[in-house]
Amino acid sequence: MSKLKNKVTVITGGNSGIGFGIAEAFKNEGAVGAIAGRNETTLNSAVETLGGNFIGVKGDVTNLDDLENLYRTTADKFGKIDALVVNAGGVVDGIPLMTITDVTEEGYDRYMDLNLKSAYFTVKKSLPYLNDGASIILIASNAAHRAAPGATIYAAAKAAVISLGRGLSLDLLSRRIRVNTISPGSIDTPVFGKMVPQDLVDQVKQIWIDLTPLGRQGTPAEIGKTAVFLASDDSTFIVGADILADGGMANAFLVK
Numbered sequence: 001m002s003k004l005k006n007k008v009t010v011i012t013g014g015n016s017g018i019g020f021g022i023a024e025a026f027k028n029e030g031a032v033g034a035i036a037g038r039n040e041t042t043l044n045s046a047v048e049t050l051g052g053n054f055i056g057v058k059g060d061v062t063n064l065d066d067l068e069n070l071y072r073t074t075a076d077k078f079g080k081i082d083a084l085v086v087n088a089g090g091v092v093d094g095i096p097l098m099t100i101t102d103v104t105e106e107g108y109d110r111y112m113d114l115n116l117k118s119a120y121f122t123v124k125k126s127l128p129y130l131n132d133g134a135s136i137i138l139i140a141s142n143a144a145h146r147a148a149p150g151a152t153i154y155a156a157a158k159a160a161v162i163s164l165g166r167g168l169s170l171d172l173l174s175r176r177i178r179v180n181t182i183s184p185g186s187i188d189t190p191v192f193g194k195m196v197p198q199d200l201v202d203q204v205k206q207i208w209i210d211l212t213p214l215g216r217q218g219t220p221a222e223i224g225k226t227a228v229f230l231a232s233d234d235s236t237f238i239v240g241a242d243i244l245a246d247g248g249m250a251n252a253f254l255v256k
C-alpha cells in the first residue's frame with residue numbers, strides 16, 4: 001500500500017477523531033508529515049501511535065502566526081507539502097450549538113472563525129509551502145446539505161467551506177493545485193462528548209444512527225480512505241468536488 005509514498009502531508013486536527021483517522025490512513029499509504037492541534041497530550045499520543053514519520057505541531061488554527069509556524073516547521077523537516085487536510089473545526093469550546101434566539105454575536109463570530117475563516121487562512125498561509133500539483137482537502141459536513149435544529153450557523157459555515165473548495169480550485173489552477181471537500185455524516189469521534197454531557201452521548205449518537213440509511217455511524221478510518229483517494233493520483237481529474245460520505249443520510253427520507 002503506497003499511494004502516498006513519501007508524500008509530505010499536513011493534517012490540522014490530526015490529534016483526534018476524523019483528523020487522526022486521516023493521518024493513520026495517510027501513514028498506511030506511506031505518507032510523512034505533520035499533524036496539528038492545541039491539546040499537547042492528545043498531540044503527543046497521536047504522534048506516538050503514528051510513528052517516526054510524523055511530527056506534532058502545537059497551534060491554534062484561528063491564529064495566523066500559528067499557521068505560519070505549522071508550515072515552516074513541516075517544510076524545515078520534510079520539504080514542501082504535497083497534501084493538506086483542513087480538518088480542525090466543529091464545536092467551539094464552551095459554546096454549544098443553539099438556535100437563533102440564544103445565539104450571541106460572540107457565538108456567531110467564534111463558529112465562523114473556527115469553521116470558515118480558519119479554513120480559508122489555513123489554505124492561504126500554506127500556499128508558499130505547497131508543491132505545485134498539491135492536493136488540498138477541506139473537511140466540510142453533510143450538515144451543509146440539510147437542516148438540523150440548532151445547527152444553522154455551523155451548517156452555514158460548512159456550506160461556505162464547500163463553496164471555498166470550488167472557488168479556490170479556480171484560484172489555484174495555474175499551480176495545478178486541486179481543492180476538494182469531503183462532507184462526512186455522523187462519524188464516531190470524541191466530538192459528541194464536546195456537544196452534550198457524557199451521559200447523553202450514546203443517546204445523541206443513536207439519533208444520528210436512526211437518521212442514517214446504513215444504520216450506523218461512520219468511522220474515522222472510512223473518512224481516511226476517502227481522503228487518501230483525494231490526496232492521491234487516483235483522483236487527478238477531480239477538482240472543486242464535494243464527496244458526501246454520510247451513509248446516505250443527506251439524500252434520504254427515511255420512513256420507520
Ligand SMILES: NC(=O)c1ccc[n+]([C@@H]2O[C@H](COP(=O)([O-])OP(=O)(O)OC[C@H]3O[C@@H](n4cnc5c(N)ncnc54)[C@H](OP(=O)(O)O)[C@@H]3O)[C@@H](O)[C@H]2O)c1
Binds near residue numbers: 014016
Ligand atoms: N464527527 C462528525 O460526526 C462530523 C461530521 C461532519 C463533519 N465533521 C467535521 O470533521 C472535523 C473533525 O471533527 P471530529 O468529529 O473529528 O471532532 P474532534 O474529535 O472533536 O476533533 C476536532 C479536532 O479539531 C481540532 N481543533 C479544534 N479547534 C481547534 C483550533 N482552534 N485550533 C487547532 N485545532 C483545533 C482539535 O484539536 P484540539 O483538541 O487540540 O483543539 C481536534 O483535533 C471538524 O471540522 C468537524 O466539523 C465531523
